[in-house]
Amino acid sequence: NxxxxxxxKTLDALGIPVLRFNFRGAGLSSGVHDRGRGEQDDVRAxxxxxxxxxxxxxxxxxxxxxxxxxxxxxxxxxxxxxxxIGLGIPVNDSDFSFLxxxxxxxxxxxxxxxxxGAIEKVKTLVASLRGDNHLVVVEGADHFFVGKLDQLDGAxxxxxxxxxxxxxx
Numbered sequence: 001n002x003x004x005x006x007x008x009k010t011l012d013a014l015g016i017p018v019l020r021f022n023f024r025g026a027g028l029s030s031g032v033h034d035r036g037r038g039e040q041d042d043v044r045a046x047x048x049x050x051x052x053x054x055x056x057x058x059x060x061x062x063x064x065x066x067x068x069x070x071x072x073x074x075x076x077x078x079x080x081x082x083x084x085i086g087l088g089i090p091v092n093d094s095d096f097s098f099l100x101x102x103x104x105x106x107x108x109x110x111x112x113x114x115x116x117g118a119i120e121k122v123k124t125l126v127a128s129l130r131g132d133n134h135l136v137v138v139e140g141a142d143h144f145f146v147g148k149l150d151q152l153d154g155a156x157x158x159x160x161x162x163x164x165x166x167x168x169x
Contacts, residue, residue, distance in 0.1 A: 003064045003087055006149045010156045011062070017054050019046055039066075043074035051080055058082040060164075065116065065143065069094045076102035083164060085109070085156065088143050089125075090116040096125055103131040107159045109152055111141025134159055 008018045043061070050059055059078075062085035063071030069090060075081040076098060084106045089096060093116065099106075106129070110122045119137060126135040136155040141148040 001064065001144075002149060003145055003152065004067070006145075006152055007062055007064065007085070007087065007156065010153045011060070014157070014160050016060065016160075017050065017057065019050055039070040040074045043071055044078065047074075047078060047080055060085065062087065064088055065090055066094075069096070072096070072102075072106075073098050076104060083107075085159075087152070088114055088117060088145070089122060091121040091125060092116055092118055099125070099129055102129070105132040105163070106134070107156070107163075108133070108135045109155045110135065110137055111143060111145055111148065112137050112139045113141060114143045116143050132163075134163065 004020060008020050012018050047059060047061070059081045060083045061071050061075035061078075061081050063069070064087040068086040068088065072084055072086050072089075075084045082104065084102075084104055086106065086108045088110060089108060108122065108126055110117060110119060112119050114122075123135065123137075126133050136159075138145060138148050138151045138155070141151065145152050
């Protein structure tokens with residue numbers, strides 16, 4: 001997936017350790033799709049691995065589409081995760097109300113023409129959330145940010161430069 005690959009590349013260039021993985025039943029992963037329940041276990045296992053490999057480093061969790069729905073849910077509940085990124089969140093078919101109780105800093109990057117997440121629904125959701133939340137709308141972008149991956153990269157870079165890194169100094 002080009003969105004996930006670009007995000008990993010962007011985070012790596014910022015000096016952030018990155019782990020990309022497939023959920024159970026996707027790609028060459030074993031197991032079967034579990035409608036988000038078992039996939040949250042997959043996220044927690046990935047967080048366990050990262051915490052063991054990089055002790056003392058705050059964890060950031062980024063997810064795209066279904067991966068955003070699963071990752072944001074797991075990340076909100078995990079005290080090891082300090083920041084969250086949701087890309088192309090599928091608000092048309094998925095319930096994101098669990099975010100109302102999540103006070104962690106969040107970045108959302110969404111295409112104005114995303115066919116799985118109506119931009120007005122995304123704006124309403126983000127405006128209803130507590131805490132430090134940022135929404136970047138990529139004009140003309142569809143769900144997969146076709147032809148707009150450079151703007152996705154720019155949004156993530158800007159958030160880290162202006163927000164995340166600034167908070168650490």
